[in-house]
Amino acid sequence: MNNKFDALKDDDSGDHEQDNSPPKDSEKEKNENEEKDQNTTKRKAVVPGAGEHPLQYNYTFWYSRRTPGRPASTQSYEQNIKQIGSFASVEQFWRFYSHMIRPGDLTGHSDFHLFKEGIKPMWEDEANKSGGKWIIRLRKGLASRCWENLILAMLGEQFMVGEEICGAVVSVRFQEDIISIWNKTASDQATTARIRDTLRRVLNLPPNTIMEYKTHTDSIKAWEDFHGLVNASGGR
Template sequence: MVEEAMKSEESKIIDDAKVTGVRSNGEEDEQPEEGEIVGGEGDGDTISSSSSRPGTAVAQHPLEHSWTFWFDNPSARSKQDAWGSSLRSIYTFSTVEEFWSLYNNIHRPSKLAVGIDFYCFKNNIEPKWEDPVCANGGKWTVIFQKSKSDTCWLYTLLAMIGEQFDHGDDICGAVVNVRKSQEKISIWTKNAANESAQVSIGKQWKKVLDNNDTIGFIFHDDAMKDRNARNKYTV
C-alpha cells in the first residue's frame, strides 16, 4: 500500500508524458509508466534535453555539480516505518538544459499535496541527517504563507545550481515542505560550526529572495534532540 501511494503521488510531481529519460549508458529510454521511478534502487535517472528531431542537437551547458530531485510523502508511511523509508530519488540532472526540461514539467510547491517534501540535493548526497555529508550540518529556513513559495523555490534552485553563493561548496541542497497552513523552504549545509560560512549563505540567500525578514539557522544535532530547537544563527 505504501509503494502504491508513493507512485500515485510521484506521478503528480513529474509529467512523464513530457519528459524523455536517458539511461546512464546513453541509450534513450522508453516513456516510463505513470509514477514509475526510472533507474530503480534509489538512483535518480538523468534526462536529456536534446531535440527529438533528426539532425538537430541542443548545445549543453554543464553545471559545476550534478543535482538530484528527491520526493518524500510522509503520509504514505506507516507508523512502524523508519523516517526516510518513503524517500525516493526522482531524476538527476547535470546541465542547464536538463534542469529546465525537468523544471518545466514538475508541479510547483503550490500544486503539491499537503505533507509532501520535495528536495533538490547535490548528487550522491541523501537528504537525511544521517548522511555523512549532512551529519555535522544544519539548515536555514524561510516560512511562506500557503501557496506563496513557488517563485522563491525557483530562485533558490537557480542560485544553488548556478553557484551564486560564496560558500556554495558548503551547501548540500534545498527542500520545500508543503504543509496545511504554510510552506517552508530550507537550505541544508555541511558544516554548521563554521559560523562565517553559514552567515554568508544566509545573507546571500535573503538577497536572492529579496527577503527583509529575519531568518534562522538550526543545527541538525539540535533538531534531532529537540523538535523545537532554537536558532544558533540569525540574519
C-alpha cells in the same frame, strides 16, 4: 548564469535517459566485468549531453509525502523518499523541472528536495551530519516562486561558499510552507552568515523576515526527545 537559465527555460527537447543502445559484442564481456566490480548496484553517472551547459555539480530531485500524525522512524522516512531523477546540465534540469508540479499546487504534507548527487536529504547522511539549515517559513502562495528562485541560485553557484551547500528543501504544510537550504559545516559562522545574506538577496525577503538556523544535531535530538516522550506515554 541566470540569463543562461532564462534562455533555456522553455527548452524541453529530448529526454533525460542515457544512451541505452546495445553494446557491441567485443564490449559485452568488458561491460559485464565492470558491472560486477561495481556490484551492479550503482547507477550510470549522469553526464551533460553534447552542446549542453554543464553544472558545477550533478544534482538529484527527490519527493516525499506522509500522513501527518503518523509515527515516523528514520527507516520509514528513508523509505518514503522517492528519487525523481538526476541531472548534470542546465538543459537536463529544465526537462525535469518543466514537468514537475509546482510546490504551491501540492496538497497535504509534501516535500521536494534538490540535493547534490550522492547526498541523501537526511540529517544522518555523511555530508549533512555536521551541518545545518537555514529555515524560512512562508505564508501560503509564496512557495512556488521562492523555491524556483532558491534552486536557480543554488544551481548557479550564487552562494559563493565553495562545496558547503548540500541541497534545498521546500515543505508544503497545511497552514504554511517552509523552505530551507542545507550546508555541511554548522560551526563555520562566516559561511552560514554568507548563506543567510545571499538567501535574503535571491529571495528578495523583507528586512523583518525571520530566518532560523538549526543544526542537524539539534534536529536529531529534538526528534529523539519527542519520540521518547511519545513512547514513554504509551503512544508507540
